[in-house]
Amino acid sequence: MRIAVVCCSLNPESRSAALAQHLREPLARAGADTDWIDLRDHPLPLCDGGAAYGDPAVAGLAQRLARANAVILATPVYNFDVNAAAKNLIELTGRSLTGKVVGLICSAGGRGSYMSATGLVASLMLDFRCWVVPRFVYADDGDFGPDAAPAPAVTQRIDALAHETARAAAALPPAPPKR
Numbered sequence: 001m002r003i004a005v006v007c008c009s010l011n012p013e014s015r016s017a018a019l020a021q022h023l024r025e026p027l028a029r030a031g032a033d034t035d036w037i038d039l040r041d042h043p044l045p046l047c048d049g050g051a052a053y054g055d056p057a058v059a060g061l062a063q064r065l066a067r068a069n070a071v072i073l074a075t076p077v078y079n080f081d082v083n084a085a086a087k088n089l090i091e092l093t094g095r096s097l098t099g100k101v102v103g104l105i106c107s108a109g110g111r112g113s114y115m116s117a118t119g120l121v122a123s124l125m126l127d128f129r130c131w132v133v134p135r136f137v138y139a140d141d142g143d144f145g146p147d148a149a150p151a152p153a154v155t156q157r158i159d160a161l162a163h164e165t166a167r168a169a170a171a172l173p174p175a176p177p178k179r
């Protein structure tokens with residue numbers, strides 16, 4: 001089983017990307033091969049609904065996502081939503097996620113933005129028929145120690161997310177791409 005982990009923050013000191021690193025061990029334990037995609041390493045054009053789809057960087061990422069049995073998105077919360085880079089990725093490559101299991105890790109400044117991924121989740125479900133794992137990781141400033149390490153309660157939730165994503169992906173045969 002192949003699980004793509006996509007780090008959507010463009011911040012060189014991203015917390016969501018650091019949280020995503022804690023997926024590696026539990027995903028390996030679940031027997032998954034991890035395809036690591038960090039958007040900081042893959043500059044993408046802004047989606048224009050047209051020519052951007054032909055950009056080689058877009059096509060390459062779309063292929064990698066299409067090959068995955070499941071995808072875990074690690075994203076910052078910006079303005080009570082996922083960041084623009086995450087949304088741009090879905091605008092550009094969402095079809096590659098059709099019918100797949102999708103898990104989420106969100107990094108935010110405060111607890112009040114807990115529902116911020118709801119719009120993205122609805123789009124994944126309604127546009128692309130994704131099976132969104134009903135256990136997502138949400139961490140805010142209070143979940144990190146002075147050494148920047150996440151609290152054990154957060155790494156336990158990441159462990160559970162990895163387990164549930166792999167369990168759901170194992171149960172679902174690959175879906176044909178959306179037409």
Ligand SMILES: Cc1cc2nc3c(=O)[nH]c(=O)nc-3n(C[C@H](O)[C@H](O)[C@H](O)COP(=O)(O)O)c2cc1C
Nearest residue numbers: 009014015016076077078079080107108109110113
């Ligand atoms: C432009 C911008 C908007 C933000 N909006 C929110 C917000 O609406 N709610 C919140 O809790 N945190 C907000 N934050 C804080 C980020 O979610 C927080 O710094 C998070 O760790 C960013 O993830 P990253 O470190 O992976 O980039 C915002 C930060 C920035 C830069």
